[in-house]
Amino acid sequence: MRWTLKPKPNPETVKQLQEALNVDQAIAKLLVQRGITNFEDAKTFFRPNLNQLHDPYLMKDMDKAVARIEAAIKAGENIMVYGDYDVDGTTSVALMSSYLKTKTPNIATYIPDRYDEGYGISYKGIDFAEDNGFTLIVALDCGIKAIDKIAYAEKKGIDFIICDHHRPGSQVPNAVAVLDPKQSDCNYPYKELCGCGVGFKLIQALAETSDETIQDLIPYLDLVATAIGADIVPITGENRVLAYFGLQVVNQNPRAGFKAIINQLKKETLTITDVVFTIAPRINAAGRMKHGQYAVDLLTQMDLDTAITYAAEIEEFNSDRRETDKIITVEALEQIKQNKEEDRLTSVVYQEDWHKGVIGIVASRLIETYYRPTLVFTKSGDKLAASARSVTGFDVYNALEACSEHIEQFGGHMYAAGLTLKEENYEAFKQAFEDQVSKTIDRQLLTPEIKIDSQLELGDITDKFWRIISQFAPFGPGNMSPVFMTENLKDTGYGKCVGEDDKHIRFTATQSGPEKFVCIGFNLGDRLHLIKNRQLFKAVYSVDENHWNGNVSLQLKIRDIKE
Incomplete structure (x- = not known):
C-alpha cells in the first residue's frame, strides 16, 4: 500500500475555524481539508437541511418533462416507468412509479431482462409499450445514448422522458425532455446526482405543481439514499443532504420492502456503509440472478407480510449470487495464471458460460488480487458482453473510448462501464486495451493508495x-x-x-x-x-x-x- 499524507491545510484558516467553532485543532484541520473554512460552511455541513436542495427547474428540460407528464395524467394516458436492472435503476422505478400512482392509476413498470434485452432501453420494451397502449415512457438511469431507440419509439407514437446521469455522447436522443445534469448545456448547479436523484428532482418539480412541499416527499428518500450509496456517487452537496435524510427514513420509518430486509439483518442503526453492503446487494441480486422486477415489487410493496415473502425470495437469489461469483473469481484468477498474464497492466478474461449477472462483481474481486483496470467477458447471445472496473485515479471510460473501433456499444463512468463486442474482435480489443492503458496510466496508480x-x-x-x-x-x-x-x-x-x-x-x-x-x-x-x-x-x-x-x-x- 502507498501511504499518502494529505497536504496540511493553511494554519491561519485552521486557527480561525478552531476559534469560531470552539473545537480541537485536529477537528478544525479535518474540516478545512473538506473545504469547510468558516462558521456558515460548518453549519451547512453538520446540519444538513432540505432547504439546501436546488430548485429542480434549474435542470434543463424540467419544464417540458413536467408539462408532458401533467398532460398525460389529465388525458388518462398509460405511462410506463422504465429503468435499468441495477440498484439505481430499480430504486428509480420504485420511486417514480409509486409517486405517479398517487396521481393516476394508469402506471406500469418495466425492467429489461439482463440476458434477453441487455442494458438500457430496448426495442423489446418499446414494442411491449406499443402492444399495451402506452403513449409515454419515463426512462430512469438509462437512455442518454439511446438515439436509435427513441427514434424507433417516436415512429410508433410513443414519447420519452429521459432521466439519466451518465455521460452523454456528442448527440442526445430526440426525446420530449432529457434530464441529465451532465449535459454540457445544462446549468444545474450539482452535476453528481445518481439516476434516482434525477428522478427525485422530477417528482420534486411535479410536487410543486400540486402544492406539495419537500416534507411530503421525505418518505421516498430511503430509495434515493440507497441509490446514492450503491452507485458510488460523491456524497457531497445535494447528494449528502438526500443521503442524510434518506438514512433517517431507513432507520426510523422504512418502507415495507426495506423493513423486510432489515428484519433479516438484526442490526439496529444502519449507516450508508450498511446500506451499500447489506441492502444494495440484495436488491441487485434480483436483476443479477432472476429479474429486476422482483426488486421493484419488493420496494413498492405496501403490505409487510407480503414484503417479507418477497425479501426471503430475494435472499435466496443473493445466496446464489455469492456462490456463483466465488466460483467464477477462482476460474478467472486461474485463467490469468495459465495465460501468464500476472505482469500485464490490465486484466481481461473471458469464458462463455460465466454468469452475466455477476461479472461486474468478479471484476471488482480480481482487482483485490491484481490491482489494475479489469474487464470480465462472457457470451451474451451472438456477442460478448463485459463489465469493466478501474483503479482509483484511472478513467476506464476514456480508455474504452480509445478502443472503440473494436467495440459495438459501451457506456458508464470513470470507474465502471459495460460494453459489448463481436467475438472475433475479442483478442484485438484485449491487446488494444492493454496498449492504451500502458500508454496512459501513471504507474504508481497500480499500487493501492x-x-x-x-x-x-x-x-x-x-x-x-x-x-x-x-x-x-x-x-x-x-x-x-x-x-x-x-x-x-x-x-x-x-x-x-x-x-x-x-x-x-x-x-x-x-x-x-x-x-x-x-x-x-x-x-x-x-x-x-x-x-x-x-x-x-x-x-x-x-x-x-x-x-x-x-x-x-x-x-x-x-x-x-x-x-
Whole structure:
C-alpha cells in the first residue's frame, strides 16, 4: 500500500475555524481539508437541511418533462416507468412509479431482462409499450445514448422522458425532455446526482405543481439514499443532504420492502456503509440472478407480510449470487495464471458460460488480487458482453473510448462501464486495451493508495473527538471517513491472528501515554510479525465504535501496518 499524507491545510484558516467553532485543532484541520473554512460552511455541513436542495427547474428540460407528464395524467394516458436492472435503476422505478400512482392509476413498470434485452432501453420494451397502449415512457438511469431507440419509439407514437446521469455522447436522443445534469448545456448547479436523484428532482418539480412541499416527499428518500450509496456517487452537496435524510427514513420509518430486509439483518442503526453492503446487494441480486422486477415489487410493496415473502425470495437469489461469483473469481484468477498474464497492466478474461449477472462483481474481486483496470467477458447471445472496473485515479471510460473501433456499444463512468463486442474482435480489443492503458496510466496508480487525513497521537482520540467526527457522516466518495496515522505504537503483548485461516489481526495498542485502544485489522493477519515482541510500529486506521455484550467502546480499524 502507498501511504499518502494529505497536504496540511493553511494554519491561519485552521486557527480561525478552531476559534469560531470552539473545537480541537485536529477537528478544525479535518474540516478545512473538506473545504469547510468558516462558521456558515460548518453549519451547512453538520446540519444538513432540505432547504439546501436546488430548485429542480434549474435542470434543463424540467419544464417540458413536467408539462408532458401533467398532460398525460389529465388525458388518462398509460405511462410506463422504465429503468435499468441495477440498484439505481430499480430504486428509480420504485420511486417514480409509486409517486405517479398517487396521481393516476394508469402506471406500469418495466425492467429489461439482463440476458434477453441487455442494458438500457430496448426495442423489446418499446414494442411491449406499443402492444399495451402506452403513449409515454419515463426512462430512469438509462437512455442518454439511446438515439436509435427513441427514434424507433417516436415512429410508433410513443414519447420519452429521459432521466439519466451518465455521460452523454456528442448527440442526445430526440426525446420530449432529457434530464441529465451532465449535459454540457445544462446549468444545474450539482452535476453528481445518481439516476434516482434525477428522478427525485422530477417528482420534486411535479410536487410543486400540486402544492406539495419537500416534507411530503421525505418518505421516498430511503430509495434515493440507497441509490446514492450503491452507485458510488460523491456524497457531497445535494447528494449528502438526500443521503442524510434518506438514512433517517431507513432507520426510523422504512418502507415495507426495506423493513423486510432489515428484519433479516438484526442490526439496529444502519449507516450508508450498511446500506451499500447489506441492502444494495440484495436488491441487485434480483436483476443479477432472476429479474429486476422482483426488486421493484419488493420496494413498492405496501403490505409487510407480503414484503417479507418477497425479501426471503430475494435472499435466496443473493445466496446464489455469492456462490456463483466465488466460483467464477477462482476460474478467472486461474485463467490469468495459465495465460501468464500476472505482469500485464490490465486484466481481461473471458469464458462463455460465466454468469452475466455477476461479472461486474468478479471484476471488482480480481482487482483485490491484481490491482489494475479489469474487464470480465462472457457470451451474451451472438456477442460478448463485459463489465469493466478501474483503479482509483484511472478513467476506464476514456480508455474504452480509445478502443472503440473494436467495440459495438459501451457506456458508464470513470470507474465502471459495460460494453459489448463481436467475438472475433475479442483478442484485438484485449491487446488494444492493454496498449492504451500502458500508454496512459501513471504507474504508481497500480499500487493501492491509502490517503491519510492527518497524523494523530492516541491521546487525541477522546469521546468528544469521536462524537464530532461521527457527525461528518454519511461517508462516501468526496467525504470519506477520516483516516489517521500514528507512529511509535506498541502492542501490549497479546496481539494475535483471528478469524478463519487467521486472516485478521487483533491487538491492543499503546503509545507513550496511558491510552490503550483495541485494534482490529481485517485481512492483515500476515502483519502479525510487525507487532511482535513489543517492537515499535506505525499504523493507518479509522476510529470506530465497538458494540459488544451491551458495552460500547472506541476501537481502531487498522488499514495497514508498517515497521
